[in-house]
Amino acid sequence: MKKLQAKNNPLYNFGRENLGILIGLLLLCVILTIFSPVFLSKNNILNVLRQVATNLYIACAMTMVIILGGIDLSVGSTIALSGVVTGGMIAFDGHSLVVAVIAGLLVGVAVGAFNGFLISKTTIPPFIVTLSTMNIARGASYVYTGGQPIRVMSDSFNFIGSGYVGEIPMPIIYLVIIVIISVLIMSKSRLGRHIYAVGGNPTAARFSGINNSRVLFFAYLFSGLMAAIAGVVLASRMFSGQPTAGQGAEMDAIAAVVLGGTSMSGGVGKIGGTVIGALIIGVLSNGLNLLGINSFWQYIVKGVVILIAVYVDFLKKGKKSN
């Protein structure tokens, strides 16, 4: 009976499923604590979390998209587009902050809806669809801004990304909300189960009366919205909408998802894993900065760490299937 309770305890399950990367994260933290006295300070930890936040907004949605057997390459460009539209609405057109932010978010929703529509209603692969929208959205950001950052000098706009509630930075507050919503969708709602079904076996899902199109549409829509939130937050932190923002953001999100143990072939994965994956990436680059390792090397280290993590996962799964 006691064993059964343990099995139904979500924390216990979370720990068991993610044991490998949890140990990795812990090890990383221990090493950094030893080599850098600053690492464990409250400020530094909040700093890491703030940097991780925008990646995780996207990565949560990306987890759903990848579990569905797809991919969303357009999120990086959407960050830029929603950022510049928000900035432009304030700086060019003099709209109020609320209107501008809503417009920025709607841009992301529109990109997501466009992706979702094409992917759910045609057989064009998600990779191709989102590769196209990635280019379109990036181009649109340049066209809209003429290639120049749009500066926004507004304290209230700046508060969105750089403000605090008590001692907690705003991006972390959004992060907590987004993670909670994503976890609830994936583990508690019918939609979540349908996502696993459509990703695991689309034919069986269709035969079971699941509306595959609607599930796919939702995931890409959600992905667009998350990218837009990241875009607005980043624009706010940089005091400007920048057409170059979010370059490569899709790859960081995918890396977090893959580190978290989600299968690129769909059907399997958890938001919890993605959170740890993003934390590993965040702690790693923070640590390398603290240790004064130059940023060129950081790319190499990041690549190696992803490979090692995925290789360990491969070994683990290989053992299981034998």
Next chain:
Amino acid sequence: MSEKILLEMNHIRKEFPGVLALKDVSLQVQAGEVHALLGENGAGKSTLIKILGGIYSSDAGEIVIDGSVVTINSVQDAQKFGISVIHQELVLVPHMTVAENIYLGREPLKAGRFVDFKKMNDDAKQLLDSFELDIRPDEEISELTIAQQQMVEIIKALSFHAKILVMDEPTSSLSEKDVDFLFENIRKLKKAQVGIIYISHRMSELKQIADKITVIRDGEYIGTRQTHATTNDELITMMVGRQLTNYYTRTFGNPTTKVLEVKHLNAGKLLKDISFHLFSGEILGFAGLVGAGRSEVMKCIFGIDAFESGEILINGEPVVVKNPDDAMKRGIALVPESRKREALFMDQSVTYNITIKALGEFIHGIHVDNARETEITKEYVDMMEIKTPTYKQVVGNLSGGNQQKVVIGRWLATKPKILILDEPTRGVDVGAKAEIYSIMNELVKNGVAIIMISSELPEVINMSDRVVVMSNGKITGCLSREGLTQEKIMHHATQFVTT
């Protein structure tokens, strides 16, 4: 048949962590014989084959080939000793040619560097001709029928100079015509003194093709019989370990309430003027050859495929079924033909797979009633007698019979009034079959109407109240239970068959 013993597997034992897969199994195959290996799912057939094929190594016992003891440690070893295994799922590359597939990984070379396509095609043609096959070496695999692809696999196996050929359920996805084609070629192999180990669940086939039958059960050798000197009953008893007195459970009632009526359904070239009706409390069998259009009718009724004209009435009311969800709301359930492809989520748990259609009963918004979820799972696991260590077990790890029960359980959880079963016992062992029959019987006793598509004629004859026979997209007969014979059904099933 020569008396030369080609292969002996003596007292093979294999243990996996926690499971003794094979306790003590022996098998003797002579040159030029077809030796069937029979046993329920999980009896140890595949483990034995994998040991022979070099995928697993045995813990004890010996393998003797042509009189000398050999050790097989890898697939390459097995090939070296002339053993070739043809797996249930074909492993050909679809967009390469027949010749390229046959010589994959050992293409003949020109000047030691470049692939000699001419020699490759010529060699392949010679092999194909020796079987009088109407296949060109430069045809793409994806253009061939499944039966032809299977022959390419066999030829590929023989091109390794195989003396011992293992076929794992080769007929599971073949139509009857293709089965004949395969058997013809197996007979040619026999003449060439190849020893064949043949795995199949279909008793009727073994009678046609096998010379000897070895039965294993729970990892133990039960016995070997000459095919002509044994009966189905004896074999089943050996397999199951108990006598299945009531293999087909059926209590016939007198059904009179029409629950479903299909009128003049047409869908493209596939379905022409389909009309039939279904009473509550009956099993309506659907017989016919593969490709006759039986599954297509059901997909129309279930809202998966569209149709051009015709009418569907449920309880006398004309209805338009928009999609499977809509069908479910109207009390229809469909257990599709291929559980792997069309029904199961292999990476997910038993609970997930059973409850995916009943989520509304325990998920409200974001509140999950775990107790209710477990309760529903328990109800259908118990009802279907699904053998699984826990409800969290991943469905992909269950045996075929238990997987099928999970799919049926899922649909019973929607409490259907009309249950459509498409090949409900395909690839399911005898024990599980008998259990599925008895559940079907319980359901019709409680007023559920069942449509059962089946290619196994004994099943159709013994379980159905009435049988609809289809051929080439048309209904060619609706036969009542009295005086039903296999011949009668086949007579209707082969009408309009032009090819």
